[in-house]
Amino acid sequence: xxxxxxxxxxxxxxxxxxxxxxxxxxxxxxxxxxxxxxxxxxxxxxxxxxxxxxxxxxxxxxxxxxxxxxxxxxxxxxxxxx
Amino acid sequence: xxxxxxxxxxxxxxxxxxxxxxxxxxxxxxxxxxxxxxxxxxxxxxxxxxxxxxxxxxxxxxxxxxxxxxxxxxxxxxxxxxxxxxxxxxxxxxxxxxxxxxxxxxxxxxxxxxxxxxxxxxxxxxxxxxxxxxxxxxxxxxxxxxxxxxxxxxxxxxxxxxxxxxxxxxxxxxxxxxxxxxxxxxxxxxxxxxxxxxxxxxxxxxxxxxxxxxxxxxxxxxxxxxxxxxxxxxxxxxxxxxxxxxxxxxxxxxxxxxxxxxxxx
Ligand code: SF4
Ligand code: SF4
Ligand SMILES: [Zn+2]
Ligand SMILES: [Zn+2]
Numbered sequence: 001x002x003x004x005x006x007x008x009x010x011x012x013x014x015x016x017x018x019x020x021x022x023x024x025x026x027x028x029x030x031x032x033x034x035x036x037x038x039x040x041x042x043x044x045x046x047x048x049x050x051x052x053x054x055x056x057x058x059x060x061x062x063x064x065x066x067x068x069x070x071x072x073x074x075x076x077x078x079x080x081x082x
Numbered sequence: 083x084x085x086x087x088x089x090x091x092x093x094x095x096x097x098x099x100x101x102x103x104x105x106x107x108x109x110x111x112x113x114x115x116x117x118x119x120x121x122x123x124x125x126x127x128x129x130x131x132x133x134x135x136x137x138x139x140x141x142x143x144x145x146x147x148x149x150x151x152x153x154x155x156x157x158x159x160x161x162x163x164x165x166x167x168x169x170x171x172x173x174x175x176x177x178x179x180x181x182x183x184x185x186x187x188x189x190x191x192x193x194x195x196x197x198x199x200x201x202x203x204x205x206x207x208x209x210x211x212x213x214x215x216x217x218x219x220x221x222x223x224x225x226x227x228x229x230x231x232x233x234x235x236x237x238x239x240x241x242x243x244x245x246x247x248x249x250x251x252x253x254x255x256x257x258x259x260x261x262x263x264x265x266x267x268x269x270x271x272x273x274x275x276x277x278x279x280x281x282x283x284x285x286x287x288x289x290x291x292x293x294x295x296x297x298x299x300x301x302x303x304x305x306x307x308x309x310x311x312x313x314x315x316x317x318x319x320x321x322x323x324x325x326x327x328x329x330x331x332x333x334x335x336x337x338x339x340x341x342x343x344x345x346x347x
Binding site (some may be wrong): 017018020021022025026027028030031033034057071 | 135143146205206234237317321340
């Protein structure tokens with residue numbers, strides 16, 4: 001994909017726009033996103049991952065389950081890096 | 083009025099407020115949520131932003147990052163000696179100067195002050211690709227939740243009435259109420275003579291299912307003046323400080339009200 005480039009360290013997953021807080025209850029959730037991602041990549045189910053991270057309420061859980069990255073789409077639309 | 087703490091850890095607390103009018107319980111809840119000041123970034127100066135996100139989105143994301151707050155050192159801007167213009171005793175700035183490829187985290191902000199910094203270091207703000215650059219100065223100040231939810235010191239702050247559940251003499255131990263209760267409040271296993279006992283009154287939601295199914299009308303649920311609070315802090319302030327500060331604010335508001343009433347009569 002044009003404009004999309006390798007980043008040092010972790011492989012690029014285009015996941016850097018995860019909401020900082022839960023839309024409903026306002027609890028900070030973004031600090032757990034990468035840990036969640038690692039757990040999913042290691043083969044855990046979303047339920048197990050969320051339970052281990054201590055995300056209890058369903059408002060916060062749906063933030064993880066339904067998140068779709070858009071920074072990848074943006075990088076495709078903008079083409080060459082400015 | 084008395085407060086008894088049931089359990090607490092770094093961010094969560096559950097306590098019972100005894101013998102309080104319900105209006106007080108509610109104003110306590112509202113004070114914790116919307117009147118206790120905490121720090122948050124209120125505006126950012128963008129010197130350079132070649133990332134894929136617009137300045138406004140960056141500002142919004144940065145604003146939501148919780149910042150450790152020291153209430154003894156900072157004033158609300160409208161009460162400050164500077165008259166709201168901004169000075170070291172009412173605001174603090176963070177600088178960010180990064181170049182891609184890199185993920186920018188909340189921990190990348192360089193604070194003017196060692197102690198005033200983001201609560202979490204690993205909140206991703208934006209992903210920078212090769213050649214992209216970010217130069218930002220973010221200015222944080224004190225504010226209250228009434229103004230914007232980024233200034234809220236708590237995320238969950240709720241209370242419910244602790245009921246009094248009475249099982250009367252005419253109970254025939256049919257256990258219909260045990261079956262009906264959706265929250266496993268009632269049980270008969272733990273008692274010696276098979277009588278129904280109230281196992282976990284704090285879990286009761288006052289749904290009255292048990293009363294509905296009881297044919298003998300042997301169960302009675304009454305509301306008390308005790309409230310179970312569940313509070314989850316965001317981390318800018320320790321949760322107990324939020325509680326004491328909220329009570330202080332309520333007290334000063336009540337005193338102000340008293341003064342006004344005295345002027346009238
Ligand atoms: S009111 Fe509802 S939750 Fe409480 S004991 Fe009865 S059935 Fe259970
Ligand atoms: S339903 Fe009524 S009679 Fe039956 S066990 Fe419960 S309280 Fe007793
Ligand atoms: Zn939530
Ligand atoms: Zn000032």
